[in-house]
Amino acid sequence: MQLLLPVLLFAAPAAAGSTLEREIIAELNRARTDPRGYADRLAVYRRYFNGKVVRYPGNPDGLRTAEGVAAVDEAIRVLRRQPPVRTVRSATLLTRAARDHVEEQGPRGVTGHPSANGDRVRQRLVRRGGGDYVAEVITYGPPSAVEVVRQLIVDDNVPDRGHRRSVYAAQWAYAGAACGPHKRYKVMCVVTFARTPTGHP
Template structure:
């Protein structure tokens, strides 16, 4: 029986983020954004296949915290979190006991479904999983899926490491749904897309499936 996993959003709310100017393009991903999308999948696969190794990246990241805020790598910008190091420490414990799961294959069709949402929100400045039909409708516009589907959305981070660490830490998300999606063994394939966002500067969308056949 097919089922749709709860789609979840990761909002990186930072006091340093400023709105992008109105000249942001609303077309398809640029070369740099396409590279970032591929890097996000590669980083996700690193976490899936070597969770104990990945825990070390979180331990190192913890040093950037001052209270509930942390400094963004390479900048003087501080980001205020909801839970501070509590969520990070929980994520480290999770990774320490997490068994490796197989790497996800890249799906062009799922990447196109993710890009549909990126382009829509680049133009609108909105957040969330889109209009009626949401993730299921967007994915089925590009092919047929099997077993299960899911979606993660990151707003703010502009490097693959920060995107994936943030989703694994899952600050402020009670059920840690992003983390569950990343380590879900039922997912075998995924696609990603990234682009500019007029409020949060960067949006990255990952769509997952147990299997996917492009049209």
């Protein structure tokens, strides 16, 4: 049985510009432009819960959540009131910064936003020549774009729902997604959001 963590993402090991990474951007855009439709999809997902364990098609072993359907119900309520926001376009520099974190963290099997040297997404993008006006979301374990984005939006066990707020922040116009192997959770995915393709204001 998989364990749902406060920080988020799943998939098979992925190369740069992989199908999974492109699908994550596409799935984010579906959720951003049609939040009410996404709420309807969550209502279907909700049916697969038994207590705090959810077993949905493609995941017969189940996923243990912290909040059970409570987090899903809360997400549905919020998305039914959420206005649509613009799509995000893929940006190479943002993708490279996301990949830096995957490649640094995955082999060590650790989780979280800081790199081993304490750098966070802003420092990683600045090192790449970008700006520091960015946000980052991460998942560990989910093997498909649908599962990655759903985990970010439901945001189980994250009291401030910070991942969901990042997904629906209207200011973001660009994003970069990177996924790769993770020593403990098999796969991790990172998405970096920004107003511009370089992270400069």
